[in-house]
Amino acid sequence: MPKLEAYDRSLSYSYAPGIFPSTECLRACPERCLRLLVSSAAEHSEGVRSLAQASEAAGVRVEVADRALARIAHKDNCFAAMVFEKRESELSADGAHVVLHHPSDSGNLGTILRACLGFGLRDVAIIRPAVDLFDPRVVRASMGALFSLRVRHYDDFDDYRAAFSQHALYPFMLTGAVPVEEAAEKAVRPFSLIFGNEASGLPDAFAQLGTSVLIPHSSEIDSLNLAVAVGIGAYAFTRRR
Known part of the structure; x- marks a missing residue:
């Protein structure tokens, strides 16, 4: 087997650090699993x-690789990591979408992916430039939701x-015209939740696309964290289905 490299965006593979993300990778897409790295500890x-x-039952090679795990996770308590093939998917033509316009934080993106799966929104579009979807920090923050x-x-x-010209557009903006509860009720x-x-x-131009949505909050803050906003929007738009 070729030597594994420290993660880089140009690689054809990435890592799912942690036992649970690795388990989810193996469960959801065993055909993409290349090998499992485990800690001797x-x-x-x-x-x-x-x-x-x-992993062995699925034909995935297992190897003890302490140094590789240290490079991948940048921490001492990572006991396993699945090496997996990077691959994108076709979005559903008639399903609800979450659209992320230039997301830049790996932790946020991973948390958003987990929230999307939790609320049954399985289609996510990412508009470039954007943080690397397959960065191990994103994979870990998603707790393996990425693979589903x-x-x-x-x-x-x-x-x-x-x-996806047939999708109704709901851009979430601080200047949104319709409160999230009302927008969800009439969705x-x-x-597409944007x-x-x-x-x-x-950008301001999105206010002219579809129905712009406002999440009301107190004047004590200027805005909500992106992952929090996505979670609120996802819950509101899916709870009545």
């Missing part, structure tokens, strides 16, 4: 042993819109 623990047995979602990148929003399916960059939000 935990190879006999119940969690690692169970994961290793499942359909995620695809687009070079700009126009490309996404051209591919037209299939819909969220902007952590620092700058969506």
